[in-house]
Amino acid sequence: MGDALISLAYLASSILFIMCLRGLSSPEQGRRGVFLGELGMFIAVIATVAKKEIISYEWIVAGLLLGSTIGTAISLKIPMTKMPERIAFSHAFGGLATALVGVTEYHKLRGLFSVATEASVHAEHGINRLSMGALGFEVFLGSLTFTGSIMAFGKLQGFITGAPVTWKGQNAMNIGAFFGTIALLVYQVIFPETAPTWMFMVMCASGLALGVLAVLPIGGADMPVVISLLNSYAGLAACATGFALKSNILIISGALDGSSGLLLSMMMSKAMNRSFANVVFGAFGTAGGTAAPTTGGAARSFNEATVEDAGAVLQASQSVIVVPGYGMAVSQAQHAVRDLAAALEKRGTEVKYAIHPVAGRMPGHMNVLLAESNVPYDSLYDLDMINDDFARTDAVLVVGANDVVNPGAKTDTSSPIYGMPVFNVEQARSVIVLKRSMNTGFSGAENELFFLPNTMMVLGDAKKTILALVSEVKGGGGH
Amino acid sequence: MSEDLIFGLYIFALATFVGYQVISRVPPLLHTPLMSGTNAISGISLVGSLVAAGAKHDLVSSILGFVAVTAATINVVGGFMITDRMLRMFKKGPTARDGKAH
Numbered sequence: 001m002g003d004a005l006i007s008l009a010y011l012a013s014s015i016l017f018i019m020c021l022r023g024l025s026s027p028e029q030g031r032r033g034v035f036l037g038e039l040g041m042f043i044a045v046i047a048t049v050a051k052k053e054i055i056s057y058e059w060i061v062a063g064l065l066l067g068s069t070i071g072t073a074i075s076l077k078i079p080m081t082k083m084p085e086r087i088a089f090s091h092a093f094g095g096l097a098t099a100l101v102g103v104t105e106y107h108k109l110r111g112l113f114s115v116a117t118e119a120s121v122h123a124e125h126g127i128n129r130l131s132m133g134a135l136g137f138e139v140f141l142g143s144l145t146f147t148g149s150i151m152a153f154g155k156l157q158g159f160i161t162g163a164p165v166t167w168k169g170q171n172a173m174n175i176g177a178f179f180g181t182i183a184l185l186v187y188q189v190i191f192p193e194t195a196p197t198w199m200f201m202v203m204c205a206s207g208l209a210l211g212v213l214a215v216l217p218i219g220g221a222d223m224p225v226v227i228s229l230l231n232s233y234a235g236l237a238a239c240a241t242g243f244a245l246k247s248n249i250l251i252i253s254g255a256l257d258g259s260s261g262l263l264l265s266m267m268m269s270k271a272m273n274r275s276f277a278n279v280v281f282g283a284f285g286t287a288g289g290t291a292a293p294t295t296g297g298a299a300r301s302f303n304e305a306t307v308e309d310a311g312a313v314l315q316a317s318q319s320v321i322v323v324p325g326y327g328m329a330v331s332q333a334q335h336a337v338r339d340l341a342a343a344l345e346k347r348g349t350e351v352k353y354a355i356h357p358v359a360g361r362m363p364g365h366m367n368v369l370l371a372e373s374n375v376p377y378d379s380l381y382d383l384d385m386i387n388d389d390f391a392r393t394d395a396v397l398v399v400g401a402n403d404v405v406n407p408g409a410k411t412d413t414s415s416p417i418y419g420m421p422v423f424n425v426e427q428a429r430s431v432i433v434l435k436r437s438m439n440t441g442f443s444g445a446e447n448e449l450f451f452l453p454n455t456m457m458v459l460g461d462a463k464k465t466i467l468a469l470v471s472e473v474k475g476g477g478g479h
Numbered sequence: 480m481s482e483d484l485i486f487g488l489y490i491f492a493l494a495t496f497v498g499y500q501v502i503s504r505v506p507p508l509l510h511t512p513l514m515s516g517t518n519a520i521s522g523i524s525l526v527g528s529l530v531a532a533g534a535k536h537d538l539v540s541s542i543l544g545f546v547a548v549t550a551a552t553i554n555v556v557g558g559f560m561i562t563d564r565m566l567r568m569f570k571k572g573p574t575a576r577d578g579k580a581h
Contacts, residue, residue, distance in 0.1 A: 017520050018497060024513050025504040027569035034563045037520060041555055048526045054533035059545040063532055067552020074553070075560035080568075083511055090518050090558060093550040100547035101527040104540045112539070130484050231514060238521050243487045245527055251487055252494040257521035259498035260513060267507075357507055364510030368565055376572025382507055 009047035010249040016040030017253055021260070027377055044249060080372040081329050084361040087227055088153040094234040095145030095211075098241050102139035103204065105131075105244060112197055132192035134243035136185040139200070140207040141237035147211030149230050155220055156361055162220030174213050181206040221326070221403070223361045225268045225276075232261025264363050271357035271383075273409075273419040302438070305456035307465060310432045311472025313456065314340075317394035317430075319350045321386065323423055324366050325359050327400015327436065327462055336466040337399060338373040343473045352379050354386045354423055356404040383421055391427040398425065398433040400462050405433075406447045415445045431455045434462045512565045519558025525551035 016036045023033015049060070078086050106112065109127040127135075154160035184203050188195040218226055235257025242250030269276055314320060322341065328334055341351040353375065359366045367380055381389075390396065398405055408415040409422045425431050426449055433455060449455055458465050505513045528551045532544025 013523075014494075017523075018501060020516065020520065021498070021501045021505070021513075024509050024516055025501075025506070027509065027566060027571075030509065030512060030566040030569070031563055034516065034559055034566065037516065038559050041519070041523070041525075041559070044523060044526055045529070048529045049533075051530065053530055056533055056535045056541075059532040059541045060529055060548060063528070063545045063548025064552050067549040068556045070549070071553040071555070071557030072560060075557045075564060078561070080565075083515075083565075086557075086561065087511075087514050087518065090515070090554050093553050094518065094521050094524065097522075097524045097528055097547045097551040097554070100543045100550070101524055101531055104531040104536075104543045104547070105527075107540055107543070108534075108536050128481070130481050227514070231517065234521050235517070238524050239491060241524055241527050242491075243484070245530070246483060246487070247526060248487075248490050250523060250526060251490045253520050253523040255491050255494035256498040256501075257517045259495045260502045260517040263499060263502050264510060264514070355507070362511060363514065364507060364512070367508045368511045368568070371565070371568040371570070374568075374570065377508055377569045378572050380508060 006047045006051060007248075009043050010247075013040040013044040013047075014249050014252045016043070017256060021256060080368055081332055081334075083368055084223060084227065084365060085153055085156045087362055088149050088156060088230070091227070091230045091234050092146050092149035092153065095142045095147075095149060095230075095237060097142075098234070098237040099139050099142030099146060099204070099207070101241055102135050102142060102244065106135050106139070106200055110197060110200075112200070127192045129189050129192050131244050133185070133189045134240045136188060136200075136203060138237055138240035138244055139204055140181060140185065141233050141240060143204050143207030144211040144214070145230055145233045145237060147208045148215045148226075148233070149211075151212055151215035152223060152226050152230060155215070155218075156223060164219040165216045170213075170217060174210065177206055177210055177213070181210070220361070221358075222272075224358050224363055224365075225265050225272075227362050228261050228265035228268055229276075230261070232258050232265060235259070235261055268358055268363060271421060273417070273421065300451055302451050303453070303456050305432070305458050307458060307468040307472060310456055310458050310465075311469050313395055313430050313432060314344060314349075314397070314469065314473055315347070317344075317349055319352075319393045320344055320395045320397060321352050321354050321390065321393050321425075321428070323354045323356075323396060323398045323401050323405055323425060324370070325356075325399065325401025325404060326361060326365075327402075327434075329360055329365065329369060330400065331462040333399060333463040333466055334369040334373040334375075336463050336470065338370070338375055340397075340466050340470045340473065341375070343470050347473070352381055352386065352389070354383070355380050356383055356401070356423065359401060359404055383423065387424050390424045393428040394430070396425045396428040396431045398431065398435075399466070400434065400436075402435070402447055403445065405449055406445060408445060408448050412448075417445050425449065426452055426454070429454065433457050434465050435459055436461065508569070509566075512562050515558050515565070516562045519555055519562060522551045522555035522558060525555055 017040050020033045020037030023029040155162050181203055184199050188199055235254045239251050239254030239258060242254055322337060344351050355366045371377055403417050405423050405425045407426045409417045409420045412418060431454055450457055528544055528547035531540055532548045
């Protein structure tokens with residue numbers, strides 16, 4: 001294949017990728033979009049393999065086969081509740097791939113292990129400032145995304161504590177390391193041919209270390225923002241690869257990925273009424289969490305209800321709104337929720353679902369879980385679409401959600417989540433809250449909702465409670 | 480500043496703009512498939528990895544390239560497959576359709 005033909009193939013792939021993302025604007029067109037994306041990727045791979053630089057195929061075929069096997073196995077096996085982990089994991093691989101491409105390119109141009117003198121200066125191709133700068137960004141962002149995503153994965157899986165890990169001077173240390181790395185990069189850009197190769201290696205190492213350090217202080221419930229940000233970094237790293245290799249398709253695809261990640265993290269931050277800086281640098285709730293219990297006290301009374309009481313309320317309701325949260329994912333209650341909704345709908349009750357943008361551990365987490373348990377997507381409602389309906393609703397069922405239904409976010413200026421958009425659940429005639437215990441939510445803020453007279457608290461495992469509610473609703477209907 | 484850099488920045492700026500426009504039309508309902516879909520697309524670093532693995536520069540490059548090809552392929556194959564698997568689950572309610580106002 002000639003060079004022009006290869007470039008045209010890349011252009012076709014780029015257009016197909018944009019059409020793929022366009023398809024995701026509705027569930028009906030989504031699958032066609034995925035097909036277009038796959039087609040684009042296929043064309044890009046064929047065009048690349050036809051390049052004249054590629055002279056041996058054994059490593060390529062081995063990598064493609066191994067990658068396809070692992071990728072297929074993960075995609076077929078993984079349960080939907082583990083999607084945030086899968087996404088974090090794949091960002092790690094994306095970061096790793098771009099970082100390694102950068103290291104290989106640098107090695108080719110400068111020779112990683114040769115002492116940087118005569119030999120490399122007179123190397124065949126040499127390295128110019130643009131390549132050096134792009135490679136530096138690529139490797140730094142790639143390695144940062146790699147370890148950062150592994151940390152996010154660990155926090156989601158629970159083998160690294162989900163709580164923010166902080167220490168004195170942490171931000172100063174991270175910022176220092178960041179600017180130190182930038183300084184190294186600047187030096188290498190100014191002297192691309194002669195800068196010692198250890199600088200490049202230190203830059204890789206510092207990217208790896210900063211990925212760990214940057215995610216450590218961020219708590220579990222902020223994961224939607226972190227995952228979106230890492231998505232954006234993975235995209236930017238791919239972009240930098242494009243600049244280094246002078247490949248337009250890499251720049252375009254990287255920019256698509258980067259802007260998607262950036263847009264999502266902006267939406268997530270907005271849905272928590274927090275700035276980027278606050279999520280990234282401010283370990284959340286550490287101050288409020290210790291203060292709230294002492295003022296609130298353990299003695300406050302709330303209506304602890306039995307499953308029978310809650311079942312009776314649901315039976316008497318004409319309209320029910322379900323508000324799911326991360327607790328639903330933890331107790332795998334999505335199928336039970338669906339059964340309960342089916343039992344209620346059979347009695348003529350209208351059931352809707354209210355999905356908060358930051359419910360769960362990644363953007364769209366709750367939607368995927370409910371879709372998996374066959375809840376039709378047109379009964380899932382966003383914050384703006386449903387918030388006025390609560391006042392006209394008989395019963396609200398809160399399943400493992402806390403901060404997103406805290407009325408204090410609207411009124412209590414001292415609350416750590418003040419200003420965050422929340423559901424007006426307290427306006428419904430009655431509210432049933434399914435919760436493991438009376439502990440505060442992630443933010444550490446006391447939730448006034450739990451102490452309101454029209455709120456019933458049903459403590460225990462959400463899945464068990466809902467299954468019991470299903471038989472209550474069904475049984476009561478028969479008699 | 481070199482011609483290459485300027486040209487690259489043009490492409491970057493325009494692609495970012497297109498990406499922003501296209502992605503702001505994706506409803507929150509599909510944000511998870513969006514993430515796994517863009518993830519698959521960013522597996523395009525496969526293009527760079529293939530060259531690294533196949534250029535036969537030396538053994539170090541080949542091995543690093545091989546690992547990069549593997550990692551990128553996991554994202555491409557896995558990303559598209561899981562996006563499709565998720566999109567298959569989204570169904571419209573058969574009864575809800577006529578009863579809904581919106």
